[in-house]
Amino acid sequence: MKYANRLATIEPFYVVDVLTRAKLLERQGVDVVQMVAGEPDFPTIDPIVDAAKKALTEGKTYYTEALGLLPLREKISELYQTRYNVKVPVDRIVVTPGASGALQLTALTLLNPGDGVMLADPGYPSNRQFIRLAGGEPQLVPVSFEDNYQLTGELVDKYWQANTRAAQVATPSNPTGSVLNFDELTALHHAVTQKSGHLIVDELYHGLHFDEPCDTVLSITDSAFVINSFSKYFGMTGWRLGWMVVPEDAVPHIEKLSQNMFISLSTPAQYGALAGFTEESTLLLDQRRDVFKQRKAFLIKALREIGFEIPIEPKGAFYLYASAKKFTDDSFGVCHELLDKAHVSVTPGKDFGDYLSNEHVRFSFTTSMESLEKGVERLARFLR
Amino acid sequence: MKYANRLATIEPFYVVDVLTRAKLLERQGVDVVQMVAGEPDFPTIDPIVDAAKKALTEGKTYYTEALGLLPLREKISELYQTRYNVKVPVDRIVVTPGASGALQLTALTLLNPGDGVMLADPGYPSNRQFIRLAGGEPQLVPVSFEDNYQLTGELVDKYWQANTRAAQVATPSNPTGSVLNFDELTALHHAVTQKSGHLIVDELYHGLHFDEPCDTVLSITDSAFVINSFSKYFGMTGWRLGWMVVPEDAVPHIEKLSQNMFISLSTPAQYGALAGFTEESTLLLDQRRDVFKQRKAFLIKALREIGFEIPIEPKGAFYLYASAKKFTDDSFGVCHELLDKAHVSVTPGKDFGDYLSNEHVRFSFTTSMESLEKGVERLARFLR
Numbered sequence A, B: 001m002k003y004a005n006r007l008a009t010i011e012p013f014y015v016v017d018v019l020t021r022a023k024l025l026e027r028q029g030v031d032v033v034q035m036v037a038g039e040p041d042f043p044t045i046d047p048i049v050d051a052a053k054k055a056l057t058e059g060k061t062y063y064t065e066a067l068g069l070l071p072l073r074e075k076i077s078e079l080y081q082t083r084y085n086v087k088v089p090v091d092r093i094v095v096t097p098g099a100s101g102a103l104q105l106t107a108l109t110l111l112n113p114g115d116g117v118m119l120a121d122p123g124y125p126s127n128r129q130f131i132r133l134a135g136g137e138p139q140l141v142p143v144s145f146e147d148n149y150q151l152t153g154e155l156v157d158k159y160w161q162a163n164t165r166a167a168q169v170a171t172p173s174n175p176t177g178s179v180l181n182f183d184e185l186t187a188l189h190h191a192v193t194q195k196s197g198h199l200i201v202d203e204l205y206h207g208l209h210f211d212e213p214c215d216t217v218l219s220i221t222d223s224a225f226v227i228n229s230f231s232k233y234f235g236m237t238g239w240r241l242g243w244m245v246v247p248e249d250a251v252p253h254i255e256k257l258s259q260n261m262f263i264s265l266s267t268p269a270q271y272g273a274l275a276g277f278t279e280e281s282t283l284l285l286d287q288r289r290d291v292f293k294q295r296k297a298f299l300i301k302a303l304r305e306i307g308f309e310i311p312i313e314p315k316g317a318f319y320l321y322a323s324a325k326k327f328t329d330d331s332f333g334v335c336h337e338l339l340d341k342a343h344v345s346v347t348p349g350k351d352f353g354d355y356l357s358n359e360h361v362r363f364s365f366t367t368s369m370e371s372l373e374k375g376v377e378r379l380a381r382f383l384r
Helices: A005-009 A015-027 A046-057 A070-084 A098-110 A125-133 A153-159 A182-194 A248-262 A267-277 A279-306 A331-342 A369-383 B005-009 B015-027 B046-057 B070-084 B098-110 B125-133 B153-159 B182-194 B248-262 B267-277 B279-306 B331-342 B369-383
Strands: A093-096 A116-121 A137-142 A164-170 A198-202 A225-229 A242-245 A319-323 A360-364 B093-096 B116-121 B137-142 B164-170 B198-202 B225-229 B242-245 B319-323 B360-364
Touching (some): A005 A125, A005 B248, A015 A331, A046 A267, A046 A279, A046 B046, A070 A093, A070 A242, A070 A267, A093 A098, A093 A248, A098 A125, A098 A198, A098 A225, A098 A242, A098 A248, A098 B248, A116 A125, A125 A137, A125 B248, A137 A153, A153 A182, A182 A198, A248 B005, A248 B125, A267 A279, A279 A369, A331 A360, B005 B125, B046 B267, B046 B279, B070 B267, B093 B098, B098 B125, B098 B225, B098 B242, B098 B248, B116 B125, B116 B153, B137 B153, B153 B182, B164 B182, B182 B198, B267 B279, B279 B319, B279 B369, B331 B360, B331 B369
Parallel strands (some): A116 A137, A116 A164, A164 A198, A198 A225, B116 B137, B116 B164, B164 B198, B198 B225
Antiparallel strands (some): A093 A242, A225 A242, A319 A360, B093 B242, B319 B360
């Protein structure tokens, strides 16, 4: 083979096929209702934008420290205090180029070639690829609504293999929006500790909850690797900024990796993010969360009426993971059909894993209520 | 070991010790002349800053395509046309999160575990780490002023090993500023092709030449992996934006990796960079290059008078790689001494490799002429 063998193991995003086809249709004048995007449809809030612009005007265009601007790490530490009442020392907070950077640093820090990481199937696709890029093996555990779509302490016990080194969860989960509560996180922590393994917790969608705020694993243990981001709650997708909280003894390793791999994080993004923690910003961001909650309520009811099965309500994020088995056993095909004939774009289950993925699709409610209503009407007309 | 074994193989930047100590001194009120920074001391030019601010005002804060904004890739393609008279199709241009992202994509695309990459010693430190992170082996070839501090076709023939898969060069080189001309690049290309290997060419400092413009390997072959950046000539270090030009058949692989690893590139940075190609911007950026040229002329003369050996003049970038053997055989120690006693910070040779590195230091002329004069005076007083 001309290029590296690992390339054959890395999966593309299957939704890109749908997106490419959607763009083609749009260029032909077709009005497509998009329900695929993994990012809020709102532009970044003004206080963040203004702070970034001010920093640029002041010539703040240089490299910063590899671990991130100290004042930003301090703000993140304060967030843990105010949001969860947990003390997280600044020293354990590492700013990263998006959660993507944090996920990559985590895999490279924890895995030797051949080491396994237990993951819920369905789950965020790139998790599997980051593990493979570090030479590791993603070990998918099928989960359904009966497990709350999450790994549990019991599943960890049951599926842990000789080469398993870590269990990785996401709360709220993409694509299901299911959440791990304090007791469930505690059980996971204990199960993983019993195996002398690492626990990786993706808290990327924290802040975007529909009822009670989510629990952080950091209120249970200092030994987990916690991934977070400015993309979702803070609405800064295009800025590429995230963070991680890691055990104290991992920091020097991660700093060394980060220096070499990234040199530095986006300076405009960091100065922008600094303005995301004020009362004014929090109010604006919480209003956006409420919009997602309204959309969720509308969409879940409408999709169930059409015949999609959504056994449990998501508790956070901005997705609905729905079984389309009433209509198809080829959800990838149905995504193309829905696009071509109903002009609605959705994400095929295939992107999120293997388990029942060909009867599932993911609906994002990252589009206006008006657009969701239009989409639902089209789906109903086409599928009924 | 609690964490992955690879961590033991990844080197930190040794200069960080010097920087940390320098900050401490500055906090104590000491005025330190910095000659370490790997970034221009000028803030990003106004047209780029203004374009980014405009994009932010317009709400351009979302993800973009994984390969980068099409208009930006088009501008990069035009740059090859106007600067080198070479046609580089947009399809082969991939925008990346800094040259760092491009270097990482290159290593992951080309190397299987155990594969070797031939590198000049001295060279940019992270190149070795990117190879290791992909499971590969950096194969350092000692080069001196007699080889123009560069790999040559002959050196490739001589040092190619059974597991060598690629040769990687930088022109202009960091830390030496030496350049590969058209004939030298051609010889390298032929030598590597004979070995059925890949050629990786870092053209990061192109545009920052002191006499004739640098040649690009793309005028010789379509098969090389070419790394570039908006950090140096365009002066956008803190924005984290770079690009690569790759063979056509590598693009789908790299797109798949980039989607998973980065999702997207900084949107403000991309809109900013779009404004870096106008006549107005080029004029401003070329003026900055001329400033570097003046500083180089001053500094090389002054350092030689003090007793540093700089056998060949750099042809580009903003560094002088100097032998301090008249003063020391412990250049790491001397860096600390220069900082503590002369209040001048320089980078130890150790960061750039093994070959004669303990008699070398790197001077950056990324500080004002006034500051360089002060630094030289202090060095002279301390060392004479």
